[in-house]
Amino acid sequence: MSGATSATVDKKAVTQKKPFYRVLYVQVLAAIVLGIIVGWVSPELGKNEWIKAMGDGFVKLIKMVIAPIIFCTVVSGIAHISEVKKVGRVAIKALIYFEIVSTLALALGLIVGNVVQPGAGFQGQSNAAAVAGYAKQASEMRSIDFVLHVIPDTVVGAFAQGEILQVLLFAILFGFALMGLGERAHTVRAFIDDVAHAMFGVISIIVKAAPIGAFGAMAYTIGRYGPQALGNLAGLIATFYVTALLFVFVVLGLIARFAGFSIFKFLRYLKDELLIVLGTSSSESALPQMMEKLERLGCSKPVVGLVVPTGYSFNLDGTNIYMTLATLFIAQAMNVQLSFGEQLTILVVAMLTSKGASGITGAGFITLAGTLAAVRPELLPGMAIVLGIDKFMSECRALTNLCGNGVACVVVAWWEGELDREKLRVGLERDIDPTDFETAVAEGRGI
Secondary structure, three states: OHHHHHHHHHHHHHHOOOOHHHOHHHHHHHHHHHHHHHHHHOHHHHOOHHHHHHHHHHHHHHHHHHHHHHHHHHHHHHHOOOOHHHHHHHHHHHHHHHHHHHHHHHHHHHHHHHHHOOOOOOOOOOOHHHHHHHHHHHHHOOHHHHHHHHOOOOHHHHHHHOOHHHHHHHHHHHHHHHHHHHHHHHHHHHHHHHHHHHHHHHHHHHHHHHHHHHHHHHHHHHHHHOOOHHHHOHHHHHHHHHHHHHHHHHHHHHHHHHHOOOHHHHHHHOHHHHHHHHHHOOHHHHHHHHHHHHHHOOEOHHHHHHHHHHHHHHOOHHHHHHHHHHHHHHHHHOOOOOOHHHHHHHHHHHHHHHHHOOOOOOHHHHHHHHHHHHHOHHHHHHHHHHHOOHHHHHHHHHHHHHHHHHHHHHHHHHHHOOEOHHHHHHHHOOOOOOOOHHHHHHHOOOO
16 A cells, blocks of 8 residues: 555656756756846845855754754664664765765865966955954864863753764663663654654755745845955965866766666756855855755665764865965965975865864864964964955865765765665756655655
């Protein structure tokens, strides 16, 4: 009976397509364009606090459900595993993958920065006071503080503050505890599975407001900084965007091809999430629905639950590219020569600082300060050169981070033998609107 129902749903999904104006990514794209127009034509309206609240409110709505979704997904995934070693194996493979790909991202930023030299001949003024706050935060970052911060003071506090790594730690421990209880934990496991279904239903409702959030965020950004800010340092912005595209389509593309899928079809599959991130400048705004889509694409629940949340702290490919490229730009703009050895040091230091600032607001800029402070402190005042356009590079950082974590999940699932090839093939050929909750429930949402 359930098979007949599923077949009926699939047939309807194929034959009854939505009108284009009701498709989420079309609405978000239109909202972004409208937001740019409003911010450009009427900056005062764009800077209105209620316009800003549209974007901030949508991101807060998404963040509201991230912690419970991660908890339910991780606990459910681990609790249904009978082999303890499997969880550790997935985690180790994920970390190995993260380190390799992160290093490639950092190296690509260095190579492009040396070849293009976007900061050469730059004439401008820098204001050390403008970056004093970021430099102070960077100087206070220590590895031991980061490790201790992963351990929450209280379980409730981790959920209340939305600390992803803290929630992830507790979820792993709780999942292992349920695994140890065996059949006695059946009721709890079923309850957590049902809560996960309900939370994904909440997400399906919330993402219907994505066009409103994208409009507000884009209108405020253009109204606040002005379109001319895009032209002040267009060379660096263009270089960064091109480098990020090279990374996504060449580096991630080759990795995807090796794992047996097309990066172009994969990005098309995630187009709704990519547009939401573009509109809100926050990769977290697409985290829950991306986890759901990856499960429906054939990745097992344990792999999705462990790899994706961890990747948001340890696999920031866009941020890595930004750090090495921006460091070289500042050095070139300030006419400071960096030796090959110093550039290798930048790569190593950036690898560490990119982990230490996860979850911090303005993490990309703070980690840049931490890298400069560790390698060449005299370059810190030059951060003011890129401060004004950092906002316009944050979208690209977030998009690249999202793409990197999505590919990482599929690759680790394939590596672990937890990837359903048939689901992957069928999923990449289909259009899935994350607002179609009824259809998703009928299909089981991969849970």
